Amino acid sequence: MSTNANVESDAPESAIARDLVRRALYVAPAFLLMGLLGWGTTGLFSAALSLALVAVNFRLGAAIITRASQISLNALFGAVLGGYIVRLGLMTAVVLVVKAGGWLATVPFAITLLVTHLGLLTWESRHVAMTLAAPGLRPPQ
Amino acid sequence: MLNVLAQTAAGEMLEGLKAIGAGLGYGLAAIGPGIGIGTVVGNAISAMARQPESAGMVRTTMFLGIAFTEALALIGFVVFILLMP
Numbered sequence: 001m002s003t004n005a006n007v008e009s010d011a012p013e014s015a016i017a018r019d020l021v022r023r024a025l026y027v028a029p030a031f032l033l034m035g036l037l038g039w040g041t042t043g044l045f046s047a048a049l050s051l052a053l054v055a056v057n058f059r060l061g062a063a064i065i066t067r068a069s070q071i072s073l074n075a076l077f078g079a080v081l082g083g084y085i086v087r088l089g090l091m092t093a094v095v096l097v098v099k100a101g102g103w104l105a106t107v108p109f110a111i112t113l114l115v116t117h118l119g120l121l122t123w124e125s126r127h128v129a130m131t132l133a134a135p136g137l138r139p140p141q
Numbered sequence: 142m143l144n145v146l147a148q149t150a151a152g153e154m155l156e157g158l159k160a161i162g163a164g165l166g167y168g169l170a171a172i173g174p175g176i177g178i179g180t181v182v183g184n185a186i187s188a189m190a191r192q193p194e195s196a197g198m199v200r201t202t203m204f205l206g207i208a209f210t211e212a213l214a215l216i217g218f219v220v221f222i223l224l225m226p
Contacts, residue, residue, distance in 0.1 A: 012197050013204035058208065065204060069196075073186045080182045080207065081175070088171060088214060095222060110219040117215055121208050128201060 011069075016128065017062035020120050021055045031116065035108040043108040049098060050112035053091055054120070060087055156226045163224035170217020177210040 028051050035047030061083060068079030098104045185203035189196045 012201040016201065016204055057211075061207065061211075062204065065200065069200065073190060077182050077186055081179060084175065084178055084207075084211065084214075088218070091218065092167075092221075095218075096225075099222070099225070104222075106223050110223060113215060114212070114219060117208075118212050121205065121212070125205055128205060 011062070011066040013062040013065045016124060017058045019127070020058045020124055023120050023123055024051055024055050024116060027116065027119070031108075031112045035105070035112070039105040039108050042103060042105045045103055046105040046109040047112045049094075049104075050109045051116060053094065054113060054116045057087055057091065057117075058120075159224055159226050163221045166224065167217050167221035170220070171214050174210045174214040177213070178207050181206040181210060 028048075031047045031051060032044055035043035035045075037043075039046070064079050064083040065076065068076040095104065095109075099106075181203060185199050185206075188199045192199075
């Protein structure tokens with residue numbers, strides 16, 4: 001018998017999101033150091049916020065797809081498009097609150113957000129493409 | 142005196158226009174990824190309905206496609222943050 005937790009941990013998008021977050025932890029020190037050295041504690045905080053937003057965005061997106069796909073294909077469509085708007089809204093709200101508090105250095109935040117998001121996806125795509133093409137030659141984690 | 146008032150008003154107007162521009166830019170930047178995600182998910186659902194046995198592979202590529210498409214919205218988000226006064 002599979003429980004809800006089992007289904008969630010076995011879902012392919014959840015596995016990818018977990019992988020992405022794990023890889024984000026590998027690259028996090030480089031971005032945190034860049035923020036600290038270039039912009040001081042505000043830069044460090046901004047880089048950390050950016051990394052956290054990217055990680056939460058991936059995990060939340062995967063969780064929404066997993067939950068919705070258990071309901072129906074129509075629910076999946078609605079949840080993905082609704083989730084996109086909700087996630088962008090949450091991200092905007094968090095950043096506006098932090099910016100109003102004077103804790104946001106925009107340049108390290110922007111660099112970390114874009115480079116981490118695209119870099120991690122490219123890294124993960126390579127892994128996924130190889131896994132799908134030749135499951136026997138699955139690259140090491 | 143009038144000169145000072147005019148300069149202040151012009152400064153405030155510039156800030157207001159910047160905020161409007163940032164909001165409009167973000168909104169416009171979010172439209173494209175919205176259409177893109179709709180296309181990705183629509184085709185993925187069509188594929189899953191035709192071949193339920195390949196749903197795992199389809200969901201994997203769908204998730205990555207959505208995430209890549211979202212990067213465009215994130216670029217708009219970053220421009221919004223940079224432009225916000």
